[in-house]
Amino acid sequence: MRYKYFLIFLILLIIKSKIILSMSTISDVTIDIIKKITNTSQIQTTFKNISNETAQKNKKIVDHFDFVWKKLVEKHTNSHRINTPYSPAAYGKVDTDAISFISNVITSAEACGDLTKKFDKPDKSGDTYVELKKISNKISELGKNIHIFQRNLMDYLLSQELSNQKGLYNEYIWKIDNLYNDTLHWSEELENNITLFIGAEIERIISEMDHYPEHISYKMSELFFKNNNPYKKTLLDNYEEIFKRNIMTMCGMKLSPQHQIFSLYHKTVNNVVKNSAVMAFAYMWRTEFIGHNYTEEIQELENTLTQKINEYTELFKNKLQVMPNFIRRCDPIEQKKDVTYAEFENLVYVFVTNQKTFEPKNKETCENFCGDIVTSTPECEKKNNCKKYETICKGKITGCKNDASYEVCQSNDSSSRHYDWIKNKDNNVYYGNASTSCTSTKLIESTNILTWLPSWASKICRGCICQCVDDRLDTNNKTIRAFSYMWSNTSDDMVATGARLVAQDRMIHIQLREAKLLPLGNINVTSERWIPLPKFEYQNNFPSVAIYPDGTRHSLIADRDFGTIQMNFADKICLQQLILDEKYLLTGVRFNAMYFNNTNKDEKRCFNIDTNYAEFNYDTGKMMTRKSYDKQQTQPTELILDQPDNPLKFKKNVQDSMDNQYIKIGVTDLIKDASQTTFPFIDLQEVTTKPSAPLAGIELFHKGQLDKTSGGFVSLKIHPIDFSIFI
Structure with a gap:
């Protein structure tokens, strides 16, 4: 008793x-x-x-x-x-x-x-x-x-x-x-x-x-x-x-x-x-x-x-109230392509070729220097001979420079790189990692054009270092060239409990994990699952129809359902944090296009994230009104990197961006990496809590080196429910 x-x-x-x-x-x-x-x-x-x-x-x-x-x-x-x-x-x-x-x-x-x-x-x-x-x-x-x-x-x-x-x-x-x-x-x-x-x-x-x-x-x-x-x-x-x-x-x-x-x-x-x-x-x-x-x-x-x-x-x-409230993943012990990270493979890179590449066959004059070469359309289209340029540059050729003779170390077939290093034979300067052992080298040397003039006065066709921009959609490879604008939405009475970036069907998607909300901010873990992405039918080497798990078919339209990456136009990724307020939980997310200062001009466009939220009752766990949240921010500032290197060279990365910045898609430094890598990479690791918790917000950020010397990764953070108001 x-x-x-x-x-x-x-x-x-x-x-x-x-x-x-x-x-x-x-x-x-x-x-x-x-x-x-x-x-x-x-x-x-x-x-x-x-x-x-x-x-x-x-x-x-x-x-x-x-x-x-x-x-x-x-x-x-x-x-x-x-x-x-x-x-x-x-x-x-x-x-x-x-x-x-x-x-x-x-x-x-x-x-x-x-x-x-x-x-x-x-x-x-x-x-x-x-x-x-x-x-x-x-x-x-x-x-x-x-x-x-x-x-x-x-x-x-x-x-x-x-x-x-x-x-x-x-x-x-x-x-x-x-x-x-x-x-x-x-x-x-x-x-x-x-x-x-x-x-x-x-x-x-x-x-x-x-x-x-x-x-x-x-x-x-x-x-x-x-x-x-x-x-x-x-x-x-x-x-x-x-x-x-x-x-x-x-x-x-x-x-x-x-x-x-x-x-x-x-x-x-x-x-x-x-x-x-x-x-x-x-x-x-x-x-x-x-x-x-x-x-x-x-x-x-x-x-x-x-x-x-x-x-x-x-x-x-x-x-x-003052404690940080976010979760992000550390770098994996070993980076694995298409498992822990994805890249915009061969979107922008440097290649070496002779000036004769840009001259009519058997009519070469090579009167200009490399820096005078200006191209706006793919060479294969200009010359009506795409086969000739298939191994040089399938896209646009820009920014040629450095008249010299070169030796290049060609990367193996399994690599996305074209070269491990480039050597300027005129001054013995290496671009890239000269310590890499090389099994296949190629010479691009300056050559004289035979004329009736004496040899000392004959024209010389020099080697050029040029940049290739290949942002085409209609290509028979699986390279990532767009961001999906399709929603990942939770079901009724479900909330988001995790998020991840997914590289699939030539697009970058955001995918949410959902679960049933219980009283006091708890989660029914038996109901937890990743919201399925649609399957796709292709046309002209790119998805044209989305097929959802319930059989619904949805025809895809550019700029409505996806946004293509276009260098110098749509080549920016907005880094932003989206949290509505303590009364709402995250129920949906997608990529979208944001125009700086509402100009609707392509050169001012940035890929950002949109979110959906639902009001909830903390004591009962009941979901109520849903609403979209379009965060109105001032014009973002650029995250400027300092001669960025290949992200895979760094074992540990830290956040080096701030809210309301953007990272411009670009190519790594010529001296450090021979400009062979398009940055940033995309971090594919899932971000969740344990035990599971409902999410109040989501964030896109850049991680690299504090001195800004890495091309880095675009990654996700999740912001769990704020318990400070319920204590």
Whole structure:
């Protein structure tokens, strides 16, 4: 009977405190531990990699750096208490500044050493500009590595401080769970009329002794509240700082930072209730077996519980409002074409040919230079001889330059590239990766035209580097040349729970995952599925009819159902975030065309995303009014890249774009990649949460390198439901 009273009392505590705990999905979610950005050995390895070459030139500076590093590690090793003046938060900035200073000295020494070497003993065989660019790139790479080292160090210190706090948090949770389980066990035994000898333990439970409810409650509050110390970094403060420091690189989490904190809120409040329940059991036991009336103490316990829950709720609500609330994927361990990424293969690339390519056969004059060649239509159409140009350029030829003789390393047949590298034989300058072993080379040499003039006065047909733009739809290959404008819409009473970009049928599509919405923002995972894309019938090598799963046929019309990529006209991708407001959830998405400043001019067109939303009731999970959302923004600005390289050369990519920018489809740098790759690539990885959550928004962004040296990827983010307004 007493056991039943205890359970009833516990229920009343929960009801009185007005707590809605979704125990089946939220309280059982394990809080994702922020992975250490690095560890001590990794930092030391990073330092050694950066400084190996420098050490040979300036050992004194490196020794000084090693000394600072040892002092830093010693200081960190001896510092454990988070509130001491020597905590990571306190000394991290000072050490970072010191490292920054020394790093600048090292960078300067390296730069001076390299530049002196280059100018004292110039390389006669190389082009000066190209050599200087290589030096500049080397210095930039060193600076980037040092910057990464500094960030990793600071992140490491912060993560250690947070790790210590979380260790204490989990210890307090474990202690209360043990006491709570003890009270449940005692209640069951009392219900079965088993005599218990727990008087001493009960006395400790209602005392202020260490490791018991009153003490644990106080220590727990110390982790979360500043307690009149404005300089104190609480557990939530450190969470927030780490998340915000890494907002551009943060990826691969199962829950968004906001949802992690929301889960932490439920776990914390659940612990507060258990703590009070343990004390309530102790008071009830003493009332029953000691004979003292603890009515006032129990009433005070209830009031204290309500106050604590209100305090924690207010604290967490404020933090939830500033926590990032998105999910994006990290880069895969191995990139696989058409699996993890897609590309606009051979849309724009560079090729090498002789001037005679542009002259009538047997009537070559080669009077002009390469830069004077201007073409506006495909050469095969001009010459009525497409077979001749099939292996040169099937599209438009533009931007010819650099009169010289060339040697090219032809890529293997399985590659989308034409060349691995190009060599200017006149000055021995390489474009692309000269270290690539080559099995097939080809010479494009300058040749004399035989005339009645002496040889010294005869015309020379030179080799030219030209750009090919092949944006044709009517071609017998499977290259991506358009964006689908067809909707991916959820069914009735369904919401979006995930999204992905799909390269299929020569178009880029956006596909949603849908599921049934339940009360309190929960999801019926058994109803979850990816919304099927239509199948297509082709005409002239491009989809002409869409066939939906229910058999509906839909004839496709350009600019209504799809938008073709046209270089210098429709060659921009808008990078934007679409979230309506907290009352609505995402139910549909598609690509569309946006015209800058409503000009409706092709040169001002940008591929963007449109969305559909539905109003919903959080308590019941019912879907209501649906509406489209066309976000009105100011004219987007261009994301300008700096001599972009092939995206596949970089193992790790970070967000380098902002909301309301656009990326222009283009070709990689000539020096770095021989201009053989069309960028950006398309990230095909699906983006979802675990456990599943309804989506409030979706975002298209660019990920590459912070110094803008990669062509990068266009990728998706999802923005889950905002729990800050429902707490």
